Amino acid sequence: MQMDKDKQSALLGLTLQELTDLAEGASQPAYRGKQLFHALYSERITALEQISTLPLEFRSTLDQQDFEVGLPTVEKKFVSTDGTVRYLLSFADGQSVEAVWMPEGDDGESGDGSEAGEHLDAPRKDASRKYARATICLSSQVGCAVDCQFCLTALLGIKRNLSSGEIVGQVCAILNDQKVSPPHDRVNLVFMGMGEPFLNYPNFIKAVGLFVDGVGIPESRMTVSTAGIVPRIYDLSAEPVRPKLAISLNASNDALRTQLMPINKKWNLEKLLLAAREFQLRPREKLTFEYVLLDEVNDSPVNAREVLELLRGLRAKINLIALNPGPGIAFHTPAQQRVLEFQRILVEGGIPAFIRRPRGRDIFAACGQLKRTAELANVS
Ligand code: SF4
Structure with a gap:
């Protein structure tokens, strides 16, 4: 070697x-x-x-x-009132990423593994539980090149890819810090932190294998989210061992999606949804679509009906995320009433739609808030 x-x-x-x-x-x-x-x-x-x-x-x-060994160093920890912990982890070359620990269970979070990464409003108590349940949101790149307009990480630009060891190392460092050990403890992984995993595909998929074979986290407890790197959706579909797939949709038509996610110019909704339709789902598996609701931008009843048309016939569910605000982001969080109305239209149209409860908003750990916060906000 x-x-x-x-x-x-x-x-x-x-x-x-x-x-x-x-x-x-x-x-x-x-x-x-x-x-x-x-x-x-x-x-x-x-x-x-x-x-x-x-x-x-x-x-x-x-x-x-x-x-x-090559474990990252825990540089900082921010602990939320809801138990969520945001970690700033640094690597040998001084670059750093963020990853988030989200304990589940007694505070009402989903934790049965079938909904990895989802934080649904469905209180659940299990006093007899003898193991921890949690989801770790991890990063795949330092920064991101994709430039989604509602995301703080995008403001960083791309610095570099993480190696497979750096991807796995985030999880190992957090498990050690939390004194939690899979498979005894039920840990879900979501590749939804900094970066676009499909623009670092070989390292991402190698890390997936190490999680399964080494760390003891089964593929069914992992979800990878993509902004829509279409060729890699086909690649993932052909993998013998793979996480579940989530597609970050965020718009109901091409004009709007191109405005919010410039990647749509390269792979538009037609190409993206064709790849989604051709994705080989396992029995009982569903695709997840994620939709960040931006007040008066993509959250109207017309948008909801367009989404219904886009997803018609797909074995899919949709997670609705009311924008988590951040400094430097031009959009606003919609009122709860608009979110509920959007959800109602989808559910009545036959698409399971869940409102994701934000985790760790007080420590800027929620979706789309990672990394840039330490520089832009007064939380350290
Ligand atoms: S939402 Fe994801 S893909 Fe888009 S800029 Fe942010 S980190 Fe990158």
């Missing part, structure tokens, strides 16, 4: 096969790779010396080859 002597190489992000190759390359038996894999993803060790099962000789070889 090629080493860059100027900087440390992360073990996080390597597959079982890659770790086995690494062990064999150091004249170790193949099972040492398995021990490393277990220590990195299941035990989520923070330093090589914690792997007591590995012989000292192999650990010092790894050390000499400048390998490190």
